[in-house]
Structures are given as structure tokens and as C-alpha cells.
Amino acid sequence: MSHDLRLLHLLPAAVLVTQDGAIRFANAASVELLEAPSADRLIGRLSGDFVHPIDQVRSSNRIQQVAVPGQAGRPNKSSEFRIRTARGNLRMVLISSMATEWDGAPAVLMCGLDMTHQSEIEAQLRESEQNFRRLFDSLQDVYYRTNAQGVVQHVGPGVRRVLGYEPHEIEGRTAESYYPHSSDRDAFKAAILADGEVSDFPGQMVRRDGQVIDISISSHALYDHAGNFAGVEGIYRDVTQRKNLERELQRLATTDMLTGIANRRAFLETAESAYAHSCHSGEPLTLLMLDLDHFKAINDRYGHLEGDRALVAFAQAVKSQLRASDAVGRLGGEEFGVLLPLTTLAEGLEAAHRILQSVRALQLNDDTGQAYRITTSLGVGAFRQSDRSLRDMLDRADQALYLAKHRGRDQIASLETPGD
């Protein structure tokens, strides 16, 4: 060793030679690594003094293993050790040792590489990976990726909460399996292919327990190096609660709270679209306007609360005479409207008669048990291609209602006659 110590001083790796644990030689890199003032200050010190207590047993075991006489020239496998420098700083050093001779006596040669910086990077990487995992696992959304054939290649753990499946149960299957309506999936695919991405795309999925949930998808298309479509990646989230709230708000905004039937706005909206449909198709459409007779007297005699109950019973009686495709709405106070699609004036007059009879037949009792009856007047108006707007049809039905009132109430009137 002694003939070329200068070479060892030039090495970037730290080199120490110890005998019976005491340092006999330290190259320049080891002086720097151990933050010693000089090589001389290291000579004679025990190398084990620089090893962190946690690693001391492991370190001395390894040195004993290589310090077996006759093992010279075979270094052990390098391993990382925590080192405390002369200034008390902690370093991570990759050390390999081998038996050698020093001044004719057995010695151990140690070679160390400072890995502190690298292990810091690794620790940072591990930490950021752990942070990412935590975030990924706690994500309320479901991350997913499919290939070009729609087979799910990866799905995040959020799928347990949203669909009730383990990720491995979903992976390898096509996403179609979870769509109750294939039209939802088709619309999504078409949007992705057309725009390359979708944001807050609506749809529904079926949970493992069979419950259908509302979802919202935000995803983008994936392409391979050649620019070919290679699949889809994105997230979906359960928006059932939000959708239920929206549906409830919609219901509140379109329903008459007293009778539970459509309110004026909703009824007129339905009437507008039915009118537009008839304009387009030429199909018949008939409108009934209804008004309870002498309703003020009911209120005056039995009280407003009883008047309310009469309005509810009246709405039910009207509804009981209609088909599912017909629409009934409360236009205000004791005035109601009925829309009869695909219904001629003659058929509309028949429906009006049925309603008239069922209202006459209503047996109402006030809270003292006193029985009373109500009647209604009806105006009937049929769709005409010559109408400029729904308003024309509404006006005809309104005028007919006025006529029915004028003629003595509890009857039906129309400005038109069947066959007009």
C-alpha cells in the first residue's frame, strides 16, 4: 500500500485503513467526508466512533467478517451506513470493506461513497409518492383509464365507494357493463371522439347493489405515437345527491303546491311544445279551460281551508278522467287547464263531458260533516293550422269558458263544432 498512497489521495471515494478498529490511513476524500480538520487528526481514532449507533453492530459484524486472515483482496458487498462526522453532521455512506495488510500486519481497507444527497432525493421521492397515494386513495372521484377497445386498464380505489366494486373486479372489463342505458355510453364516446375531451358529461351507472346513480365524467382521449386513438383517461364522480336536489328543485318550480299538479308555468311550457308538435305534424290537439263555479261561495260558506280541500278533490277528479299522455295544470285560483294531445275536438268534447260528470259526482263534506257539491264550467278549443300561436288557441278556449259561465255554468262550451 505504502508505495502509492498519493494515488489513494486522488480518489474521489473515501478510503480508510484500520487495524484493530483504529484508523491508520485516511485519504483526502475521507477527511472531507468525515469533516475532520486533517488526516492526522483521524489517525489513531476508532473508525466505529464515526458510525451512527443504529448501524454500529451491523458495521462491526461486517468488518469482522472481512478481517479473516487469508481473505485479502475480496471486498464485501457494499452497504449503506449512517455516519456521524467530526462536526456531528449525519451522512449516508455506501461502504465496502476488504482485508488487507498495513505495515506487514492484517488490516481492513474501507471504501466509502457519500450517498447523502441521493438518499435525500430518494426520501423526497418516497414522501411525494406517499402523498400522492394518500391523495389518490382519498379522492372522492374515480380515476380510470381504458384502452381503444373500451377495456378498463386501471381504475382508482374511489370505485369502491362509488360503485361498490374492488378495482381488480373492474379492471379487464369493458366500461359498458356499468351503464344502464347504452345511449349514455354512446353519447359519451361520440363526444370524446369528436372533441378529444369532455367536461362534466352527464350519465348514469349501476352500482354492485343494483342502485342506479347519476355520474358526471371529465375525460380526455389518449393517442399513441402514430396519433391513433388509444383509449380514454379521466375521472367520474357520483353526483346523485346533486341531481336529486336539482330534480327536487325542478319539481318545486313546476308543481302547484296545493294540488300537486303542474303549475301555470309548467303547464304553459307543455302546451307550447304540444302546440309546436301539432304545427309540425298536423296532428290534432285539444285544450280545455276549466273554472269552478261559484267558488267564492264555497269559501264563504265552508271556510278557506275547506275551499282548499275542494280544489284538491277537483284536481284529482279531473286527473282521473285523463290518459297518461294528457296534461293538467292549475293556471291560478280556481282555474285549470287540460291539454289533450292527439285528440280531435269531438274526442275533446267527450273528455270534457266525462270531467263534468266526475266533478258533479264528487261528494264533499266540510269538517262538521255537512255535505256539499261543486260544479265546473269548461271551454274547449281545438288546434287549427291557421293559428298564429298557442295564444290563439288559448283565447278560443277562454272565450268558450266565458260562454259556458254566461249560459249558466256546470256545462261545456266551444266556439267550434266538430267537423269545422
Ligand SMILES: Nc1nc2c(ncn2[C@@H]2O[C@H](COP(=O)(O)OP(=O)(O)OP(=O)(O)O)[C@@H](O)[C@H]2O)c(=O)[nH]1
Ligand atoms: N280556498 C281557496 N280559494 C281560492 C284559491 N284561489 C282562489 N280562490 C278563491 O276563488 C274565488 C274565485 O271567485 P270568483 O273569481 O269571484 O269566481 P267564482 O266565485 O268561482 O264564480 P264564477 O267563476 O263566476 O263561477 C275567490 O274567492 C278566491 O279567493 C285557493 O287557493 N284556495
